[in-house]
Amino acid sequence: MMPTIVNRIRKLRFEHNEMxxxxxAAKVGITRQTVHAIEQNKYAPSLETAFKIASVFSEEIGAVxxxxxxxx
Amino acid sequence: xPMSFREKTAWISMLSMLLVYGWYFIGQLPTFLARTTVVxxxxxxxxxxxxxxVFLQIIPxxxxxxxSPKEAQARPDERELMFEFKGFRSGFVVLVLGALLCCVGGxxxxxxxxxxxxxxxxxxxxxxxxxLGTQIFHYRIGL
Numbered sequence: 001m002m003p004t005i006v007n008r009i010r011k012l013r014f015e016h017n018e019m020x021x022x023x024x025a026a027k028v029g030i031t032r033q034t035v036h037a038i039e040q041n042k043y044a045p046s047l048e049t050a051f052k053i054a055s056v057f058s059e060e061i062g063a064v065x066x067x068x069x070x071x072x
Numbered sequence: 073x074p075m076s077f078r079e080k081t082a083w084i085s086m087l088s089m090l091l092v093y094g095w096y097f098i099g100q101l102p103t104f105l106a107r108t109t110v111v112x113x114x115x116x117x118x119x120x121x122x123x124x125x126v127f128l129q130i131i132p133x134x135x136x137x138x139x140s141p142k143e144a145q146a147r148p149d150e151r152e153l154m155f156e157f158k159g160f161r162s163g164f165v166v167l168v169l170g171a172l173l174c175c176v177g178g179x180x181x182x183x184x185x186x187x188x189x190x191x192x193x194x195x196x197x198x199x200x201x202x203x204l205g206t207q208i209f210h211y212r213i214g215l
Contacts, residue, residue, distance in 0.1 A: 030149040033076045033211075037151060042213075046150050 005044045007065045009035070012057045028052045077143035078152050079211040080136050086204035088128035093197045096121045097190075104187060111186055118193075155210040163203030170195020 013019040021035040028035075028049060037043035038053075045053070054061040075083070096117060103110070137144035148156065174191050177183045183191070 031076050031143070031146070031152065033074075033079075034149050034151040043151055049150060 004041055004068055005065055006041055006068045007038060007053075009039050009053065009064065012059065012064065016057060024053070024056060027056045076152070076211070077136060077140055077146075078148060079208065081133055082204050082207045082211065084132045084136075085129055086201060086208065088125055089197060089201055089204070092121050092125045092128060095124075097194060097197075100190060104190065107184070107187070114186060114190070155207045158210060159203040159205075159207040162206040163199040166202040167195060167199035170198060 009024070013021070013024060021039070022032045025032045025035045029052070030045075030049060034043065034045075038045050050061055050065055054064045057064060099117060100114070103113070170192070174188060174195060177191060178188050
């Protein structure tokens with residue numbers, strides 16, 4: 001099984017005045033479809049994008065993204 | 073999930089290429105089989121093909137750009153660039169295979185120059201369709 005990177009973006013968006021995917025995408029400089037793919041754990045963003053996303057929510061990167069080994 | 077602007081343009085490019093070059097190559101098939109390819113005929117048919125391709129690709133892209141100007145002007149993001157690279161990789165493989173087959177045909181199968189030129193064009197079209205198809209595949213599975 002492949003390990004995966006999971007995230008709390010959906011929850012954090014909700015906590016930040018129900019920010020839409022489009023709003024987050026505009027702030028980070030990616031497309032709404034990419035935000036959707038990241039939220040669904042279908043796409044692992046680059047380190048730079050991960051930092052930008054964490055910065056939008058004023059969180060540390062580890063509070064937004066975490067590594068999960070599916071074997072565990 | 074609604075399509076992004078770039079996915080729409082990939083669909084437009086692929087469908088228009090399949091339609092227009094499909095018409096071109098199917099129309100040329102009888103002359104290929106009879107080995108009676110006539111260069112002026114190829115030239116005129118190719119001219120129509122290129123004109124139709126430009127028309128079929130540009131008009132819908134202008135319409136979609138007008139509908140979402142921000143998306144149309146935005147640079148591709150990292151995920152879209154990754155799809156583009158994957159598309160180029162598959163297109164390159166197809167193009168190399170096509171080029172090798174054309175080399176074999178040109179060197180050992182006594183194929184005429186017009187037919188060889190058509191075979192090269194076919195390889196280029198297949199490579200482009202493969203590139204766009206790969207991009208669309210990745211957009212659709214939502215990787």
